[in-house]
Amino acid sequence: MGAAVPLGADALALSVIVPAYRSEATLRRCLHAIRASELPGVVWELIVVDDGSDDGTCDVAGRVADRLVQIADGPRGPAHARNAGAAVAGGDVLVFVDADVVLAPHAVAATVALLEQTGLDLLSPYPRQQAPGGTALVQPLLQWSWLSFLPLRLAERSPRPSLAAANGQLLAVRRAAYDRAGGHAAVHDAVVEDVELLRALK
Numbered sequence: 001m002g003a004a005v006p007l008g009a010d011a012l013a014l015s016v017i018v019p020a021y022r023s024e025a026t027l028r029r030c031l032h033a034i035r036a037s038e039l040p041g042v043v044w045e046l047i048v049v050d051d052g053s054d055d056g057t058c059d060v061a062g063r064v065a066d067r068l069v070q071i072a073d074g075p076r077g078p079a080h081a082r083n084a085g086a087a088v089a090g091g092d093v094l095v096f097v098d099a100d101v102v103l104a105p106h107a108v109a110a111t112v113a114l115l116e117q118t119g120l121d122l123l124s125p126y127p128r129q130q131a132p133g134g135t136a137l138v139q140p141l142l143q144w145s146w147l148s149f150l151p152l153r154l155a156e157r158s159p160r161p162s163l164a165a166a167n168g169q170l171l172a173v174r175r176a177a178y179d180r181a182g183g184h185a186a187v188h189d190a191v192v193e194d195v196e197l198l199r200a201l202k
Contacts, residue, residue, distance in 0.1 A: 014044035014112060015091030018065075019081030023099035024056040030099050031064040037108040047089060049081040078168070079193040083184040086175075094178055096171045101127055103170070111172045121177035122201050124166040124194070161199035168194030177201055 016034055020027055027048075034046055048061035049069045061068045069084050082096055093115065095108055107125070115123045155163040171194060178201075187196035 012042050012093065012112070012116075013091045014039070014042050014093050014095065014108075015047060015085075015089035016044060016095045016097060016108065017047045017049065017082060017085035017089060018061075018097050018099055019049045019051060019078050019085065020053065020057050020061065020099040021051040021078075021081070022053045022055050022057060024053070024060055026100040027057055027060045028064070029102050030097065031060070033102045033104075034097060034108065035064060036105050037103070038105045039109050039112075042109070042112065045090065047085045049085040051076055051078075051081045075188065077188065079184040079188040082168075082193075083188070086178065086183055089175075092175050094173050094175055096168060096173075098169045101169050103127070107170065111170065115172050115174070122166065122171065122173040122198055124168075124171045124198070126167050127169050159202055161202045164195060164198040164202055166194040166198040171197075173197075173201070 016037075018027070018030060018034070023030075031046065031048070045066045046064070047067045047069065048065040049071065050058050050061060051071050058068060058070065067088065069088055071081065071084055085096075086094055093112055095111065097103065107127075111123055111125055114120075150163065150165050152165075155165060181197065181200040184193060184197060186200050187193040
């Protein structure tokens with residue numbers, strides 16, 4: 001596990017936020033992969049938001065994360081958990097990672113570097129999907145649907161919200177743009193809040 005690094009003003013400030021609910025089985029690999037991120041010159045923190053788990057999720061998070069946020073009452077769900085993480089985050093860039101995602105060491109750095117190079121407000125890389133059993137027959141249909149019905153190059157350049165696609169498994173967004181759009185609180189009742197967040201930003 002890498003040492004926790006406090007946020008400061010001397011470098012790009014980055015907050016990695018992981019919402020978790022009953023994620024004991026997958027969270028350890030997820031967090032250790034994030035801790036192994038190659039982030040030279042970046043000051044960053046790792047935040048886990050527990051959404052009322054009744055397993056060992058909090059124990060795992062407490063040993064690895066810089067900060068554990070526990071939602072004891074009030075609204076629940078992924079959008080609320082992400083919003084709760086953003087509320088305590090100190091980063092100028094927020095990176096949301098799902099609790100069952102295992103990133104390569106360069107993934108966060110490459111995502112943030114591309115965000116900086118392009119000047120975009122939101123970037124949503126598509127992690128390689130590992131689908132066990134029968135899921136492997138269905139999972140590729142999601143990528144196929146995006147490629148078939150959404151012209152990706154046009155979507156990147158168009159200001160039209162309807163031409164928007166995002167993947168909440170790994171999503172980086174500038175804090176200022178996130179706040180202007182109302183954050184995940186603005187899309188908490190959406191079925192696919194990652195897509196709706198991008199549309200809100202547009």
